[in-house]
Amino acid sequence: MSLSETDIQAIWLTLRLASVTTLLLLLVGTPLAWWLARTRSWLKQPVAAITALPLVLPPTVLGFYLLILLGPNGPVGSLMLDLGLDTLPFTFPGLVVASMIYSLPFMVQPLQNAFSAIGDRPLEVAATLRASALDRFLTVVIPLARPGFLTGIVLAFAHTVGEFGVILMIGGNIPGETHVLSVAIYDHVEALDYRNAHMLSAGLLAFSFLVILLLNLVNKRTHQGLGQ
Amino acid sequence: MTEVRVRFSVELEDFSLDVEFQAPGKGVTALFGHSGSGKTTLLRCLAGLERRASGFLQVNSEIWQDNANGICRPTHRRAVGYVFQEASLFPHLSVRRNLKYGLKRVPASQRQVSFDDAVALAGLSDLLERAPVRLSGGERQRVAIARALLTSPRLLLMDEPLSALDERSKQDIFPCLERLHSELSIPVIYVSHSLKEVARLADHMVWMEEGRVRASDSLQRVLTRLDLSVERGDEAGAILETVVALHDDNYHLTALDGCCGRVWINRLDRKPGQTVRVHVPARDVSISLEKSGDSSILNIWQTVVEDIREVSRSQVLIRLICNSGRDSPRLLARITRKSCVKLRLKPGMKVFAQLKSAALID
Structure with a gap:
């Protein structure tokens, strides 16, 4: 009982996609979540709504619009062609862009909640102790928001691993490029190859369970450490 | 500066x-x-x-x-x-x-x-x-x-x-x-x-x-500002900075020396030479024109009336200054308006302040 080379390739591709997506989301999501948690601007609610949209939007709808937007005739796609770049649909970078949008709320919302929970006081205290704004963020906000970061990272990663609809729309099914795990499972089922479908599915099930279990354990310990 | x-x-x-x-x-x-x-x-x-x-x-x-x-x-x-x-x-x-x-x-x-x-x-x-x-x-x-x-x-x-x-x-x-x-x-x-x-x-x-x-x-x-003290009611009183002078263990008292003179209070657990602040409530300070030798009150200081203000129709609040000078300590005394009229108290008059009590602030 062993995995085919295509399946192993699919697992690696999926892990690579989830890692890159999570890393980039961390970079984009942190400032966005910080802004959402602190701002009093009227833009806050509209931006929060757009960020949360992927939670309720059917993945196929999201994928469809991305395909149009990024395709050779779409505004972004034609701009990229004009700049001498390849278009994104049916490529790995295209999957990353789509995954980032699809998993954005899973990174931003835990971070935003964690940032809001800190409140003004610790930052004011740090300022009176001579810490500049960046210093305060690095030495007070990040440690105090650690459970939020952990939740965001794990959820964004796991959610990217499991996505299907968006990928099918914008990535297609190119081995080594866009043939990810969920698509591989779909293919096996289509071909009535239940044995391989089982292997991959059971693997994902165990992975998901372990992720949630680990997250709960780590967050519980952090909360105890902070005495909350 | x-x-x-x-x-x-x-x-x-x-x-x-x-x-x-x-x-x-x-x-x-x-x-x-x-x-x-x-x-x-x-x-x-x-x-x-x-x-x-x-x-x-x-x-x-x-x-x-x-x-x-x-x-x-x-x-x-x-x-x-x-x-x-x-x-x-x-x-x-x-x-x-x-x-x-x-x-x-x-x-x-x-x-x-x-x-x-x-x-x-x-x-x-x-x-x-x-x-x-x-x-x-x-x-x-x-x-x-x-x-x-x-x-x-x-x-x-x-x-x-x-x-x-x-x-x-x-x-x-x-x-x-x-x-x-x-x-x-x-x-x-x-x-x-x-x-x-x-x-x-x-x-x-x-x-x-x-x-x-x-x-x-x-x-x-x-x-000791009268306008603010009027609002403080029973809490009105002066603060004196004093130094522990000596203890009288026979009567369980302690003598404190301030700029105005000596004040005896209940025995304190402080060493001579230590600085302590005491509160002298206005309601426990009375005024007489002469120093009477046979009073139950131990603490009698010579002072000058600085200002007088009515607290109510029956009572007045008087600010007393211990010796001349801007930073000289002041006392507050709350007495009846009747006594104030009877003694014909006016700013500048020399009077004796009798301190019935003083308490350590802690």
């Missing part, structure tokens, strides 16, 4: 602050007022935490804020120590690392307070490795005070550091505050709504009401 010059105005949604005062360049200035009078808002202005505030702030020789000339240092560039009402320790850091947070952000050349000194002053040597959650309220506040001191502030701001604590924790912190008072040569601005705390710690007093300064002067002078 060794003083703190303050002028601020802020418009908040439901509150406006408009204040101007000067405080001495060292020693404790109490910002006193009822809740809602703007004490905390003013303190936040001084620290640069209230962004909408505009005005002027000079701390001894440095100007920290002068909006008219486009100067406004952000909080982390003001050499301020701030002790918040709740200790607000960083929960993710041990006591030691809380203390070092500010210390290591101050250049070594500017450090005035060493880690060991601050730990000793606040009595924290056994607590250094603890997490803040494992500390009592009083311990947390002591860490917060030491942490603020370790930034070598040129202005120390304290926002009711005792108000969230029970009586035992307060007694735990008071010695630490009093040592601060005697050992630090920087201005301390201490917010409080408790006259008792203020009377014990402060040298200067800024009396606030509804976002305005009603009085700013030495503690003695503010507390």
Whole structure:
């Protein structure tokens, strides 16, 4: 009982996609979540709504619009062609862009909640102790928001691993490029190859369970450490 | 110029602050007022935490804020120590690392307070490795005070550091505050709504009401202002700075010497030579024109009537000055209007003040 080379390739591709997506989301999501948690601007609610949209939007709808937007005739796609770049649909970078949008709320919302929970006081205290704004963020906000970061990272990663609809729309099914795990499972089922479908599915099930279990354990310990 | 010059105005949604005062360049200035009078808002202005505030702030020789000339240092560039009402320790850091947070952000050349000194002053040597959650309220506040001191502030701001604590924790912190008072040569601005705390710690007093300064002067002078004292009712009284002179164990009394003379009070557990502050309530001071030899009252001082004000239709409040001079101690006496008329009391008259009681402030 062993995995085919295509399946192993699919697992690696999926892990690579989830890692890159999570890393980039961390970079984009942190400032966005910080802004959402602190701002009093009227833009806050509209931006929060757009960020949360992927939670309720059917993945196929999201994928469809991305395909149009990024395709050779779409505004972004034609701009990229004009700049001498390849278009994104049916490529790995295209999957990353789509995954980032699809998993954005899973990174931003835990971070935003964690940032809001800190409140003004610790930052004011740090300022009176001579810490500049960046210093305060690095030495007070990040440690105090650690459970939020952990939740965001794990959820964004796991959610990217499991996505299907968006990928099918914008990535297609190119081995080594866009043939990810969920698509591989779909293919096996289509071909009535239940044995391989089982292997991959059971693997994902165990992975998901372990992720949630680990997250709960780590967050519980952090909360105890902070005495909350 | 060794003083703190303050002028601020802020418009908040439901509150406006408009204040101007000067405080001495060292020693404790109490910002006193009822809740809602703007004490905390003013303190936040001084620290640069209230962004909408505009005005002027000079701390001894440095100007920290002068909006008219486009100067406004952000909080982390003001050499301020701030002790918040709740200790607000960083929960993710041990006591030691809380203390070092500010210390290591101050250049070594500017450090005035060493880690060991601050730990000793606040009595924290056994607590250094603890997490803040494992500390009592009083311990947390002591860490917060030491942490603020370790930034070598040129202005120390304290926002009711005792108000969230029970009586035992307060007694735990008071010695630490009093040592601060005697050992630090920087201005301390201490917010409080408790006259008792203020009377014990402060040298200067800024009396606030509804976002305005009603009085700013030495503690003695503010507390003996008749207009403010009338409102204090039974609490009205003077504070005297005295030195323990001797004990009379036979009658269980202690003699204290002040500028006005000697005062006997119930036996104190203090060594001769120690400075203590006593409160002399206005209701326990009576007035006579002659020094009667056979009175039950032990403490009789010669004074001069400085001012008289009616408290009610039956009572008046009189301010007595012990000897001439601006900074000479004053006493308050509350007597009946009838006696005031009978004795024909007028400002400038020499009278004898009889102090029925005086109490140590602690």
